[in-house]
Amino acid sequence: MRYLPHTAADIKQMLTTIGVDATDALFSGIPADCRLTRPIDLPPGLAETDILKELRLLAAKNTPVSDWTSFLGGGAYNHFIPAVVDHLVSRSEFYTAYTPYQPEISQGTLQGIFEFQTMICQLTGMDMANASMYDGASACAEAVLLAIRAAKKRSRVLISAALPPHYRQTIATYCRYLDIELITIEATNGVTTLEQVEPLLDERVAALVVGYPNYFGCIENISTLASSVHAVDARLITAVAEPLALALFKSPGELGADIVVGDGQSFGLPLAFGGPTIGFFAVRDKDMRLLPGRLVGETVDLDDKRSFVLTLATREQHIRREKATSNICSNQGMCALMVSIYLALHGKQGLRQLAEINYARSNWLREQIADLDGFSLPFSAPVFNEFVVTCQEPVADLKKRLEQQKILAGVALGRDYPGLESGLLICVTEQNSRQQMEQLVAALAGGKR
Amino acid sequence: MIGTDSRGLVLDEPLLFEQSQPGRIGFSLPEADVPHTAPAAELLRDEITGFPELSEVDVIRHYTRLSTWNYGVDSGFYPLGSCTMKYNPKINEVAARLPGFSDIHPQTPEALNQGALELMYRLERALAEVSGFPAICLQPAAGAQGELAGMLMIRAWHEARGNKRTKVIIPDTAHGTNPATAALCGYEVVPVVSDGILSRDAVAAVMSNEVAALMITNPNTLGLFEADIRAICALVHEQGGLVYSDGANLNALMGISRPGDLGIDVMHFNLHKTFSTPHGGGGPGAGPIGVSAELIPYLPLPVIIKENQNYRFDYERPHSIGRVKAFYGHFGILVRAYSYILAMGGPGLKKATELAVLNANYIRARLEGVYALPFTERSLHEVVFSEENLGGGCRTLDVAKRLIDYGFHPPTIYFPLVVAGALMIEPTETESKQTLDDFCDALLAIAAEAEHEPDKLKQAPTRARRRRLDEATAARKPRLRWRPSSN
Numbered sequence: 041m042r043y044l045p046h047t048a049a050d051i052k053q054m055l056t057t058i059g060v061d062a063t064d065a066l067f068s069g070i071p072a073d074c075r076l077t078r079p080i081d082l083p084p085g086l087a088e089t090d091i092l093k094e095l096r097l098l099a100a101k102n103t104p105v106s107d108w109t110s111f112l113g114g115g116a117y118n119h120f121i122p123a124v125v126d127h128l129v130s131r132s133e134f135y136t137a138y139t140p141y142q143p144e145i146s147q148g149t150l151q152g153i154f155e156f157q158t159m160i161c162q163l164t165g166m167d168m169a170n171a172s173m174y175d176g177a178s179a180c181a182e183a184v185l186l187a188i189r190a191a192k193k194r195s196r197v198l199i200s201a202a203l204p205p206h207y208r209q210t211i212a213t214y215c216r217y218l219d220i221e222l223i224t225i226e227a228t229n230g231v232t233t234l235e236q237v238e239p240l241l242d243e244r245v246a247a248l249v250v251g252y253p254n255y256f257g258c259i260e261n262i263s264t265l266a267s268s269v270h271a272v273d274a275r276l277i278t279a280v281a282e283p284l285a286l287a288l289f290k291s292p293g294e295l296g297a298d299i300v301v302g303d304g305q306s307f308g309l310p311l312a313f314g315g316p317t318i319g320f321f322a323v324r325d326k327d328m329r330l331l332p333g334r335l336v337g338e339t340v341d342l343d344d345k346r347s348f349v350l351t352l353a354t355r356e357q358h359i360r361r362e363k364a365t366s367n368i369c370s371n372q373g374m375c376a377l378m379v380s381i382y383l384a385l386h387g388k389q390g391l392r393q394l395a396e397i398n399y400a401r402s403n404w405l406r407e408q409i410a411d412l413d414g415f416s417l418p419f420s421a422p423v424f425n426e427f428v429v430t431c432q433e434p435v436a437d438l439k440k441r442l443e444q445q446k447i448l449a450g451v452a453l454g455r456d457y458p459g460l461e462s463g464l465l466i467c468v469t470e471q472n473s474r475q476q477m478e479q480l481v482a483a484l485a486g487g488k489r
Numbered sequence: 490m491i492g493t494d495s496r497g498l499v500l501d502e503p504l505l506f507e508q509s510q511p512g513r514i515g516f517s518l519p520e521a522d523v524p525h526t527a528p529a530a531e532l533l534r535d536e537i538t539g540f541p542e543l544s545e546v547d548v549i550r551h552y553t554r555l556s557t558w559n560y561g562v563d564s565g566f567y568p569l570g571s572c573t574m575k576y577n578p579k580i581n582e583v584a585a586r587l588p589g590f591s592d593i594h595p596q597t598p599e600a601l602n603q604g605a606l607e608l609m610y611r612l613e614r615a616l617a618e619v620s621g622f623p624a625i626c627l628q629p630a631a632g633a634q635g636e637l638a639g640m641l642m643i644r645a646w647h648e649a650r651g652n653k654r655t656k657v658i659i660p661d662t663a664h665g666t667n668p669a670t671a672a673l674c675g676y677e678v679v680p681v682v683s684d685g686i687l688s689r690d691a692v693a694a695v696m697s698n699e700v701a702a703l704m705i706t707n708p709n710t711l712g713l714f715e716a717d718i719r720a721i722c723a724l725v726h727e728q729g730g731l732v733y734s735d736g737a738n739l740n741a742l743m744g745i746s747r748p749g750d751l752g753i754d755v756m757h758f759n760l761h762k763t764f765s766t767p768h769g770g771g772g773p774g775a776g777p778i779g780v781s782a783e784l785i786p787y788l789p790l791p792v793i794i795k796e797n798q799n800y801r802f803d804y805e806r807p808h809s810i811g812r813v814k815a816f817y818g819h820f821g822i823l824v825r826a827y828s829y830i831l832a833m834g835g836p837g838l839k840k841a842t843e844l845a846v847l848n849a850n851y852i853r854a855r856l857e858g859v860y861a862l863p864f865t866e867r868s869l870h871e872v873v874f875s876e877e878n879l880g881g882g883c884r885t886l887d888v889a890k891r892l893i894d895y896g897f898h899p900p901t902i903y904f905p906l907v908v909a910g911a912l913m914i915e916p917t918e919t920e921s922k923q924t925l926d927d928f929c930d931a932l933l934a935i936a937a938e939a940e941h942e943p944d945k946l947k948q949a950p951t952r953a954r955r956r957r958l959d960e961a962t963a964a965r966k967p968r969l970r971w972r973p974s975s976n
Contacts, residue, residue, distance in 0.1 A: 041833065041837050041840060043575075043576055043578060043765075043832070043833075043841075043918075043919050044837075044840060044841065044844055044918055044919065045919065045920070045921035045922075046844055046847075046921065046922065050921070050922040051844075051847065053922065054847055054848075054851045054922055055847070057851060057854050057855065058847075058850045058851060058853075058854045059854065063843045063844075063846065063847050066843075066846045066847060066850050066867065066869070067714075067745055067846065067869070068867050069713060069714040069716060069866055069867040069868070069869065070714045070716070070745060070746055071716050071719075073719060074714070074716075074718065074719060074746045074750075074751055075745065075746055076621075076744060076745060076746055076747050076750070079744065079835055079836065079839070080618060080619060080743065080744045080835035080836075080838055080839060081618050081835060082615055082618055082619075082830065082834055082835035082838070083834055083835065084834040084835065084836055084837075085831070085832050085833050085834030085836070085837040086831050086832060086834070088580050088832075090831075091580055091584070091828055091831045091832055092580070092583070092584070094831060095584045095587065095590075095608075095824070095827075095828060095831075096587065096589070097604075098589070098604035098605075098607055098608050099587040099588070099589025099590050099604055100589055100604065101589075101602075101603045101604030101605075101607065102589040102590070102593045102601070102602045102603070102604040102605050103593060103597055103601040103602060104588040104589055104592035104593055105592055105593070105594050105597075106588060106592050107588075110594060110597075112594045112596045112597060113596075114596050115595075115596075115815055115816070116594055116595050116596065116816070118594065120519075122515075122516055122545075124515070124545060124548060124549060126586070127549075128548075128549065128552040128553070128556075130582070131552070131553065131556040132561050132562075132563035132564075132577075133556040133557065133559040133560065133561050133563065133564060134552075134555075134556050134559060134561070134769075134770055135561070135577070135767045135768075135769050135770065136561030136562040136563045136564075136577050136767055136768070137559050137560060137561040137562075137768065137769075137770045138567065138569055138572055138574060138768045138770070138771070139768070139770070139771040140770065140771070141569075142560075142889070142893065142898065142899055143955065143958050143960075144890070144893060144950050144953040144954065144955045144956065144957065144958070145558075145559070145560040145893055145898065145950075145953050145954070146558075146559055146560065146770075147555070147558040147559070147954055147955060148555035148556050148557070148558040148559035149555075149559055149770040149771070151502075151504070151555055151558075152552070152555055152770075153771075154504070154969075154970070154971070155504060155505050155506075155971070157969055157970050158504075158506065158539075158970040158971045159505075159540065159541075161970050162537050162538065162539050162540050163537060163540075168969045168970060169969075169970070171771070172772075174630035174631060174634060174772075174773070174814055175630065175814050175815050176815060177812075177814050177815040178630065178634070178813065178814045178815075185673075204815070206812060206814075206815035206816065207815070209790075209811050209812045210811075210812055210813060210814055210815065212811055213641065213789070213810055213811035213812060213813055214637075214673070214813075216641060216644075216645075216810065216811070217641065217644050217648075217674050217675040218673075218675055219675075259528070259532060286534075287534075287537065288528065288533065288534065289528065289532055289533065289534060290532060290533065290534045291534055294534065303815070310586075310591040310592060310821070311591070311592060311593060311594050311595070312585075312590065312591050312593070312820050312821040313590070313593050313594075313595050313602065313605050313816070313817060313820035313821075314595030314815060314816025314817055314818075314820060315595075315630070315773075315814070315815075315816055315817065315818055315819040315820050315821065315822075316630070316772075316773035316775075316819040316820075316821055316822060317815075318773075328967065328969075334771065335967075335969055336969070337963040337964070337967050337968055337969050338963070338968040338969075339958050339959045339960065339962050339963035339968075340958070340959050340962075341955040341956045341957060341958050341959070342956040342957050342958075342959075343956055345955060347955050347958050349958045349960055349963050351960065351963040351964050351967060351969075352964055352967060353964075354964075356665075357633070357665040357666050357668075357669035358664075358665035358666075358904070359665070360665075360669070361665050361668040361669060361678075362668035362669060362671060362672040362678045363672070364665070364669040364672075366669065366673075367633045367636065367637060367666050367669035367670040367672075367673055368631075368633055368634075369631065369632065369633040369664075369665075369666050370631045370632075370633070370771055370772035370773070370774050371771045371772050372769075372771075372772045372773045373768075373769045373770035373771030373772050373773075374767070374769030374770060374771075374772065374773060375769075375772070375773055377552075377770065380505075381548060381552060383540075383541075384505050384515065384541050384543055384548045384551070385515035385516045385543070385545065385548050386514070386515070386516050387509075387513065387514055387515060387516075387540060387541050387542040387543055388509075388536055388537055388540040388541070388542050389512075389514055389542065390514045390515070390516045390518065391537070391540070392536070392537075393518050394518055396525070396527065397518065397519065397521060399526070399527070399528065400521065400523050400524070400525055400526050400527075401522075401523050403526050404523040404524065404526070422528050422529065422532060439598070443598070443601070448594070448597060451596045470518070470519050473519075473522060474522040474523055477523075
């Protein structure tokens with residue numbers, strides 16, 4: 041086997057050194073009644089060429105969005121990935137390393153994470169960010185737990201219904217057996233309003249969680265919500281599933297958010313059927329010691345040279361065990377690197393311009409569809425690169441009809457939002473040309489009404 | 490801009506932000522093909538203060554240089570105990586990048602991504618066969634999240650029976666994630682002293698009708714098989730509890746013993762350990778869980794169902810604990826793990842286990858006597874020495890740092906906590922006898938240096954890019970981001 045270097049002579053010499061006759065003797069610590077007495081029932085190993093054949097057959101049963109015309113978003117965004125990202129992240133000094141526990145020989149990973157933390161702070165307008173979490177949904181759940189820890193005796197958390205459904209479901213799972221009461225705030229006109237939130241705000245509330253943009257693509261009024269939430273000393277958690285919006289719209293930090301979490305998939309990570317992506321997690325200075333996950337800090341070595349190191353480990357599970365701020369052990373190191381490379385390439389101007397293109401195209405398409413018979417816009421709030429339309433034609437039929445033309449029209453909202461059965465969430469990125477959008481408009485118009 | 494620390498072609502590399510030049514950009518944007526529009530002015534942000542402005546070449550050089558300051562499995566031997574740093578096959582990377590896997594959207598109708606569901610289903614069946622559990626869930630993002638999902642399922646199982654149990658037993662050899670996870674599920678931790686191998690009697694002494702579960706790592710973090718495991722599972726079950734197993738060390742058991750056959754109720758896998766997916770400098774991993782038939786109703790959402798020749802996600806599961814993350818798991822990592830299983834096959838997986846255990850025992854045989862071995866039972870995939878025999882007032886940390894000067898990544902140190910100054914060595918099966926010999930020679934030389942020239946250890950490393958770091962200041966005065974004013 042090509043991954044196993046042992047020759048028969050090596051094995052024999054090693055067994056002699058150990059002082060046993062056969063490798064089986066090395067398993068003498070395993071009692072007979074704990075042994076598997078038959079071979080593993082899996083086929084023998086394959087040559088590389090056969091592995092690829094097998095996997096290509098499976099891959100061929102899938103539908104890459106690059107082969108079709110896709111307007112799917114809803115938590116995973118089809119942005120172009122510059123060749124540089126995969127080229128650099130394929131350097132195996134990066135991807136075959138472990139967590140940088142030995143800083144003297146891990147400065148590459150450590151400086152990379154320090155830069156990632158910095159760029160997340162700059163984008164979100166926050167004081168500090170950690171080295172990353174699994175994804176936006178789990179980061180959001182951890183943010184709720186942070187707010188509960190910070191608020192001590194408060195156990196109520198208000199969750200906007202316009203937060204992505206997977207984020208809401210993940211929060212519910214994480215909080216399942218903790219003494220936390222989750223209250224859903226219905227959206228009005230696609231956004232979370234003061235009228236709905238204020239009656240519920242009192243000294244029992246630890247936090248309000250809203251999306252920015254939210255699941256409907258709408259821009260929430262963060263500053264208004266923040267003022268109200270702060271009036272009862274609670275925290276505003278802002279979750280960002282499409283962080284490209286932060287290059288165009290005011291940052292949550294600037295608008296008064298206390299915790300900003302989100303998913304970085306938009307920044308250079310492949311769709312990959314939804315994972316791996318990366319969660320980011322940013323807070324104000326006051327919450328530094330409550331932050332979950334890894335942190336990299338700057339220091340010097342014995343020769344006084346600037347260096348980077350994992351720090352503030354006393355929050356973490358390997359030191360604090362059951363008193364840790366989270367059970368998280370890893371970060372998404374390789375994904376953080378990809379995000380950093382992507383952001384460094386686009387930079388201050390490029391990221392803004394890319395966000396403007398996304399905004400202009402999606403808002404153009406939104407107007408075109410609004411003009412079609414049988415379609416309307418249920419919400420008037422400003423949107424970034426996603427928006428909801430309501431369709432007279434049943435959404436399932438419409439989607440199927442467009443699939444015949446190799447168009448993935450959008451995400452149906454009915455399953456997650458009773459009352460929005462006729463809602464379709466459409467996403468437009470820089471990958472969708474005007475020609476594609478015109479194709480979609482024509483296809484939508486071709487249905488029965 | 491070249492920093493002050495460069496010597497010839499040993500290059501320093503400033504932070505991205507310090508190299509920024511106004512007006513530079515590293516990416517060409519697509520043409521605007523619709524009229525320009527913008528949101529209302531009061532919604533717009535100002536420019537992103539401090540954000541880098543670099544060319545494509547700047548970015549390439551920056552990260553290429555940073556990569557040379559790193560050390561990975563591809564650079565050399567990486568014997569981190571409990572982390573299973575085996576070789577990461579390159580075909581796995583090619584497989585994960587096939588557009589039919591990397592470019593598929595999770596919101597696409599299931600019927601259009603049948604290959605993805607089929608791959609996941611096949612991986613589930615393979616993991617089930619290796620582990621002995623009837624059902625597998627691939628969703629958890631990492632081992633710690635697998636633990637969370639598993640322990641939530643245990644709690645859900647108790648709640649469904651009206652059991653008001655409040656405690657979880659955890660041996661002193663456990664990973665820190667175990668107690669942290671138990672706390673996240675609302676449980677109080679009852680520690681139990683293992684004395685190397687956990688005895689049924691030790692568990693019996695703390696087991697009661699208040700205990701919801703025992704969390705056990707098998708083989709444990711000393712590399713020892715928990716020989717009483719069947720009796721322990723039976724005892725916990727008799728008294729109405731369930732058993733969680735941390736599967737971090739499954740690399741020692743493939744084809745030899747199946748946790749699911751021993752009475753374990755739920756276990757997580759670390760695909761980035763046993764199944765060769767890269768550690769990525771800290772992630773992403775993947776932490777699928779295997780469960781007993783009892784626990785199937787509580788699996789996270791969604792569950793993959795095969796009907797005739799078609800696959801679908803099932804969401805109609807009223808007893809499920811819900812989802813632990815968005816979408817379906819770290820699919821890109823699952824592809825890599827499946828590619829590894831195809832490459833190894835059933836016989837190859839068993840061979841991997843045998844050679845991993847052979848390698849660990851070979852290191853043990855070569856170092857035992859010079860380095861102190863606190864637990865002398867026959868160990869499996871890893872071996873844990875203590876700092877007891879070290880001369881010259883040297884500590885485990887000094888040995889680890891000196892190993893860097895000899896060209897090796899140090900082992901895991903100061904874990905497990907039950908060994909004073911633990912040096913936890915896990916070579917894995919992908920290392921040759923020659924590599925192990927070089928490593929053992931280095932450790933033996935270091936032990937001699939400790940006696941006669943301890944300063945060589947205490948000053949180490951001197952041949953790395955950096956000498957020892959001031960970690961105390963880093964924690965006391967945290968600087969967690971670059972700021973224009975501070976530089």
